[in-house]
Amino acid sequence: MASIRKEVLINAPSEIVWDALRDVGALHTRLVPGFVTNTQLESGARVVTFGNGQVVKELIVDLNETDRRLVWAIVDEPFRHYNASAQVFSDTPGNCCFVWVADVLPNELADQVATMMKQGLNVLKATMEKTAAIR
Numbered sequence: 001m002a003s004i005r006k007e008v009l010i011n012a013p014s015e016i017v018w019d020a021l022r023d024v025g026a027l028h029t030r031l032v033p034g035f036v037t038n039t040q041l042e043s044g045a046r047v048v049t050f051g052n053g054q055v056v057k058e059l060i061v062d063l064n065e066t067d068r069r070l071v072w073a074i075v076d077e078p079f080r081h082y083n084a085s086a087q088v089f090s091d092t093p094g095n096c097c098f099v100w101v102a103d104v105l106p107n108e109l110a111d112q113v114a115t116m117m118k119q120g121l122n123v124l125k126a127t128m129e130k131t132a133a134i135r
Contacts, residue, residue, distance in 0.1 A: 002105070004101065005099065008098050010129060014088050014089065022068075024041070025040075036050055068089070070086050071085045082102065
């Protein structure tokens with residue numbers, strides 16, 4: 001199983017980033033607009049449409065307010081297994097670290113997933129820093 005970890009430092013308070021991450025139905029408007037173009041909520045899940053046209057159903061596994069951590073699982077092909085978490089850590093005042101970890105099967109999908117994670121983090125960083133600058 002491939003385990004992929006990506007992180008980025010964001011020039012925005014952790015509270016702002018966590019508030020956007022925990023809003024599980026607003027990926028396309030608050031967290032990663034353009035990278036995700038639509039998010040539809042279902043009972044215990046969300047259907048996510050990515051900018052590249054890919055659509056996946058993500059089960060929401062856990063939303064932990066104390067740890068500022070969201071966990072989800074993709075239950076669609078081509079994955080045999082996909083479990084991921086995103087967590088926001090306070091860094092210095094006004095800054096935070098965003099950590100995204102994904103465990104993926106089959107291993108052959110690891111490069112594609114890692115590339116998408118990197119793209120998503122670039123959008124997330126820009127979006128959150130712009131949001132923080134406005135506030």
